[in-house]
Amino acid sequence: MNSFSRKFVLAMLAIAIIAGSIGSASAFAYNRQGAIDYAKNNAYSWVPGSWYFMTRGVDCTNFISQTLYLGGWWIQRGPEQTTNQWYFRNAFPRDYSNSWTLVNNFRDFVVNSGRGTEIFPSRSEVTARPTRFQAGDVMQIDWTGDGTWDHTMFITGVTGNDVLVTYHNNNQRDYSVSRMMRDYPNNKFRVLHLKDEYSQ
Numbered sequence: 001m002n003s004f005s006r007k008f009v010l011a012m013l014a015i016a017i018i019a020g021s022i023g024s025a026s027a028f029a030y031n032r033q034g035a036i037d038y039a040k041n042n043a044y045s046w047v048p049g050s051w052y053f054m055t056r057g058v059d060c061t062n063f064i065s066q067t068l069y070l071g072g073w074w075i076q077r078g079p080e081q082t083t084n085q086w087y088f089r090n091a092f093p094r095d096y097s098n099s100w101t102l103v104n105n106f107r108d109f110v111v112n113s114g115r116g117t118e119i120f121p122s123r124s125e126v127t128a129r130p131t132r133f134q135a136g137d138v139m140q141i142d143w144t145g146d147g148t149w150d151h152t153m154f155i156t157g158v159t160g161n162d163v164l165v166t167y168h169n170n171n172q173r174d175y176s177v178s179r180m181m182r183d184y185p186n187n188k189f190r191v192l193h194l195k196d197e198y199s200q
């Protein structure tokens with residue numbers, strides 16, 4: 001191997017090592033407690049975009065997205081309005097993804113990106129101590145069980161016999177899910193159980 005070839009091989013090796021270290025750095029941590037604190041602290045406050053999304057009925061999912069962003073979730077840019085992107089820069093003029101503000105698009109992003117898994121807890125599981133989800137996960141509700149998912153909430157507490165949720169639109173902090181079930185006897189839940197580490 002001549003001198004040039006050797007330098008070339010060494011340069012390629014250096015690039016491979018750098019690329020490898022960049023690759024291994026693409027695992028991200030979810031700050032679960034930080035997200036819970038943010039949600040509870042901002043339950044009754046406007047977060048970025050609230051002024052715009054509140055009047056359009058989509059601040060619930062925006063609030064959850066802002067919470068996860070402050071909890072360490074990285075922005076994901078991609079082709080315009082596909083399910084593999086999640087970002088917010090500005091409410092108006094519009095510069096955000098559907099997944100940031102819409103119930104089903106948000107769910108699609110979480111599941112497709114691998115940042116979380118979808119669970120459908122029964123009503124009895126919610127009132128017992130749940131084992132498949134925890135505080136810092138996202139809960140969505142279909143109020144009347146008609147098959148259309150209506151609302152996104154953040155689980156901010158799990159007690160022995162209840163789950164507490166914090167959300168925007170009709171702002172609430174640590175609202176009892178048992179009470180919600182009494183008010184909406186045919187409701188259905190789905191939970192997005194979020195991973196503590198994810199790769200991108």
Ligand SMILES: [Ca+2]
Nearest residue numbers: 142143144148
């Ligand atoms: Ca519905």
